[in-house]
Amino acid sequence: MGAELLDARPALALLVSATGAGLIMLIGYRARLRAWLAVGAAVLKFVIVWSMLPGVLAGQVYGLTLFEVLPGLALELRVDALGLFFALVSSTLWIPATIYALAYMRGRQGQRRFFSFFALCVATTVGIAFAENLLTLFVFYELLTVCTYPLVIHEGGLAARRAGRRYLIYTLSGGALILTGMVVVQHLAGTLSLSGTGILDSIDNHAALLAIFVLLVAGFGVKAAIMPLHSWLPAAMVAPVPVSALLHAVAVVKAGVFGLMRVVYNVFGVEHMRVLGFAGYLGLLAGFTILAASVIALRQHNLKRLLAWSTISQLSYIVLAISLLTPAATLAGIIHLANQAFAKITMFFAAGAIQRATGKTRIDELDGIGRQLPAVMASFTVAGLSFIGVPLLAGFITKWYLSLGALQAGSGGYMVVLALSGLLNAAYWLPILYRAWFKPPAGVAAAGNTSPLAGSAALSPMMLVPLLICAAYVLLLGVGAEAPAMPFVLAEAAVRLVFGLPGPAP
Amino acid sequence: MRALAAFADWPHLLPALFLLPLAGAALLPALLRTRPAVAWASALAVALATTMLAVLALVRLLGDGDYGYAMAGWAPPLGIELRYDRLSAITLLTGALVSLALLFARREMTGAGRRQAVLYCSLVLILLGGMNGFVITADLFNLFVFMELLSLPAYALVAMSPARGAALAALKYLLPGAVSSLLVLFGIGVLHALTGSLNMADVAVRLTPGGPSPATVLALVLISVGLLVKAALFPLHFWLPDAHSAAPGPVSALLSGLVVKMGVVGVVRMFDVFGPALGGAMQAFENLLLILGVLAILTGALAALVQHELKRMLAWSTVANIGYIFVGLGLAGSAAVSGGIAHVFYHGLTKAGLFLAAAALVERTGLHDIDDLRGLGHRMPLAATALSAGLIAVAGVPPTAGFVGKWQIALGALEAGRPELLVVVLGGALLALAYGMRVINALFFRAPVSDQVVTASEAPASMLVPSVLLVALALAGGLSGARVIEFILPFAESLGGR
């Protein structure tokens, strides 16, 4: 492990977005200014986070202590490979998400509040990624909940408020569970640090360890949408598309799995977890979620809801990976943070584009939409095929390493789960693709929909370009996965840290 | 710091802490009866000066450790002794909060409430003097006198609201208050009969040979019940919701933030007086406090959840937070006790800020119900944001002020081998978050239903500055939590002769 270097960049990355958010709230009354502020903050943040990549790859770790909240417990930031990976995924995706949102939300109410909190969310996400200890992680985790709430209920109205309330109840309860677990950890281990690989190593109180595991896993599991803690996610689909993209591809759900990673890899440590044997239960839950969510997805008529259930299923791929405790599986889990994010955000962008251009939200309305919006559907197709696990696309890489990991762990049975999941994915993606490309468009446009031929023209390039870029990246992630400068390398570095394996020669 | 230290060596610093405000209180009606604005300014000046004195007192503590003062030069145990220890640092808070409350009330002082302005300022200063004296005295009867000195203005201040039910609410506060004072006096009388002394340390020494005799226990019971009524610990909290919600805004801030905490300080002092004598029997007392604290947390939080009136909800929140403090005290480990005392400090800050923010909202619109205040967040953004932030802080979300004490208490619960208390501690926090979110939701995410909300305008600076300042401190207070805990820890460790 490299030496820890004191560096302001972790805090800077946070501050950039927070300042951006503040500025938008205070002076962002005009659309132009808002746009510049939002995109500017996103780009700046991206640059700052990226600048830490070479150092981290070389084994460097960046740290910064902010405040000492309690004796021995400080709000502290630390950038290691895993944290940087998450931060990179978030800050990279923020730029297209912001650009897309600017186009999507054009003409809608409350944009100042929307973009202000939008920027705050990425600040808190980076805070989660760079948290040195559980307390810091928790603070930013809860802040993320608070910042996403106004976005979820943005549309106003009864459905939005209900969904918002459910969202809050679930996530705050999860937070309470995490907090309880944290207190027990602090009491037993005397520290909440995530810098090592197992602060609970010296504890042999099995009951207490189990309690900690259950509390922390359940707590983080809410945002990670492990069944049965998942039901906030489909309900939150009432939010505008950019918010759903944000919640379900980039920030909230990934924060949940990231938290799980930190718990298993840094609080317990893989060795200890293997000895304790708790991870098996987690794996079973994950396997169940993967399949059950896919089955429910089959029955969805609304496109966004289908995407929600697909997310729940895909997230548990990562949870499964975490539970397997082998290097290949861990690699798969980390990589899937990126793969699933890019693919899912592509799909959400596509869904939003379809809705904006044609007003259609149901799957059975999508006949022939490939002709009307070819670029959109092409991107959607790439993402869909990625989820099915078609080689040369991102999803395949995940499945490959996950299967390897399962075999390594001696839980070959999960390969069956993966195979089944692939089939189920095919079962709900392929029909959509078929409809879109091979069926003729529906007859006379229903009242209220824009005329079919005007479809593509109605889409601003600000919505199309992010969409295409994300789709292209899905392709890139699959084809060029092991090329240098791809996330793969960083993920490998993270895996080495988790397992204490020596790095490649510098 | 050096220059400050020089000032801090002024020998008469301690009595000045209460003599200054009392002198001010006496002079105000005498000299400035007809000039309310000047009276208000003078009162503010006196309060600020007292705060400065408190800072100096703290500086001296940091340099030299605990120190004392013999009133009129008569040595204890016959003379009345003052003693400044780490708990007395709360005088900082009393001075600061009174100053801010006075600042908040500026509009009233120069506007419609002019006639009562001088009396109001005078009463507030007596309250300040009484509180400061209460916290630094080392003599039992002196404690009683200061307790009355701070209670009487409180009763009167509650009645100063122009609202119709105010006098009745004040009476409902006065009657239990007077009885509780009487109980304390009775207990002090018993202690005096037992030991012949009134000095706290001396009494503690003289009681010890007798062990846990019935008379000692009687004294403890009498004094505790009296103090616990003042501290509004379940089930002796019944007077609080009415009194704190009926009082004018700044008065509620002072009551919930400070006056109620005086009861807590009194109980903490009693640990030192009775601890050595009762020894193991203190455990039973501590357990009782613990159980009552748990019940207080639950009752307070649940009651707050179902309130319609904003200020009443805040009052019930105080009941719950007092519960937290006593859970900390009852657990008796140094982590828990330090958490409890830190919470006295932090909750004082937070609740005062909350009541001021709430008062700003209520007084600008004339509406008291949470549901009537829907949408006010857009018309009065600063005050509403302050209220919302304060509610988050009071729930104890890290890293706000409310978190520090609650975390320490949770740790203390685990140290004492009582993990089941975690459920209560964190459950209470969740409930607090729930009623907080209710208000935030109403203020910011609902459409207005009352005319007064639609036409409301932001509160004046004199109201905003104190409330925003306090809430900002409450939010950021948690960030320096380590320092506060470390400050209190030596005191917590030495409590009760452990």
Place this chain on the structure above:
Amino acid sequence: MLQALFSHIDYVAVTVLFCAGLYIMIARGNLLKKVIGLNIMETAVFAFIVTTGMIDGGDPPLLEQGLGPDFASPLPHALVLTGIVVAVSVTAVALALIVRVKREHGTIEFDELGEPR
């Protein structure tokens, strides 16, 4: 048992008085009566404190008369004086409040007053 009661007749009397006052405060609905009850309780406590300074057959605590070995303690007297002052102040405030309550609500019977606001 009776012997013990009689030898501590002062404490018994104080307790009876205190409980009487407390009963009045709790059981009587008229605000003025409550204040009277409070005063009775206060008197009980003062009496208690004064008697604790008493010594059977002791001298009055006056310096000029020359002090024997046993003299009543003067300290409780000081305490009680202070206590009386406090009690008077509280009673005064209470009475002022009652006057205002009567003016605002028209009654000082607790039952008729109901909930504030």
